Amino acid sequence: MNRSMTHAVRCTIGVIVTVGGVLSAVAPAFAQEFPARAIRMVLPFPAGGGSDVVARIIAQKYAAQLGQQVVVDNRAGASGNIAADIVAKAPGDGYTVLFGNSSLSISPAIYKKLSYDPVRDLTAISMASSYPFALVAHPALPVKSVKELVALAKSKPNSLDYSSAGAGTMSHMAMEMLRVKTGTRITHLPYKGAAPATVALLTGESQVAFIVMPVAGPHINTGRLRGLGVAAKARSAVVPNIPTMEEAGVPGHLAVQWNGLFAPSKTPPAVQDKLYREWVAAVKSPEVSKRIVAQGAEPSGNTPAEFSAFFKAEAAKWADVAKQSGTKVD
Structure with missing residues (x-):
């Protein structure tokens, strides 16, 4: 290899090393x-x-x-x-x-x-x-437990409405899980978010719903909603008197x-x-x-x-x- 070629190769290697060094420093610098x-x-x-x-x-x-x-x-x-x-x-x-x-x-x-x-x-x-979902009902609905809700729903198929935060949300699927496990038919009322779904239940537009504990807890404790079950492995410290869904008679119902x-x-x-x-x-x-x-x-x-x-x-x-x-x- 002649001197001119050797010099060219060294220059090329030098450029590659320099560029590589610059590129390797880009990510840390950017971070x-x-x-x-x-x-x-x-x-x-x-x-x-x-x-x-x-x-x-x-x-x-x-x-x-x-x-x-x-x-x-x-x-x-x-x-x-x-x-x-x-x-x-x-x-x-x-x-x-x-x-x-x-x-x-x-x-x-x-x-x-x-x-x-x-x-x-x-x-x-x-x-x-x-955080877990709580199965809650409007106080006007004549049920005080999950078993009573299931019995009422079975006696009057599709006569009860449940609100959710929207089709495909966890509040929707939690109720679908309950329906699958209990063989009940309850009509779905989808809303655009948990807030309007909760308002629907509070105003009586729907009778039941699965609502997240941060929202359901205060309403349960003030009596504006009736808590029926908590879809978790253990009871919630926010509403300790409300049984888990398993304790309430629906094994394996977990919706977090x-x-x-x-x-x-x-x-x-x-x-x-x-x-x-x-x-x-x-x-x-x-x-x-x-x-x-x-x-x-x-x-x-x-x-x-x-x-x-x-x-x-x-x-x-x-x-x-x-x-x-x-x-x-x-």
């Missing part, structure tokens, strides 16, 4: 600079519901951890698919994230066509909290609302890690944990791997309920 502006956290439900309350509690501390404003953007509708689609198709730069909930694990099983794939297009960052942080799957790992670390710091901070517990929820802050595994297990569970109940949404 250190992130976030440089406000972050938009999209919520798939209207203001006032259980998940909305928890999201706003965390958002304030999360903003302090990140050093940038976290703008909460409620985009309700289509069982959370509108909000999920927005984030799934957003740039993978960490500035648009999703405060998703249980509906994400249900949608693939009941929607014939989705404009996004939750597993492919979104990445699980960390769970925020979880969970929520957590998701980002577009194309978000760089370094940015995902930054989102995760500051999220966990916020969720596990004493002030945030205390407020979440006061809402009847259990703080989480698990790892991305744990959250992803949980998400997949939930999807399998509700796919089975959808199949047995014949639940489909066009």
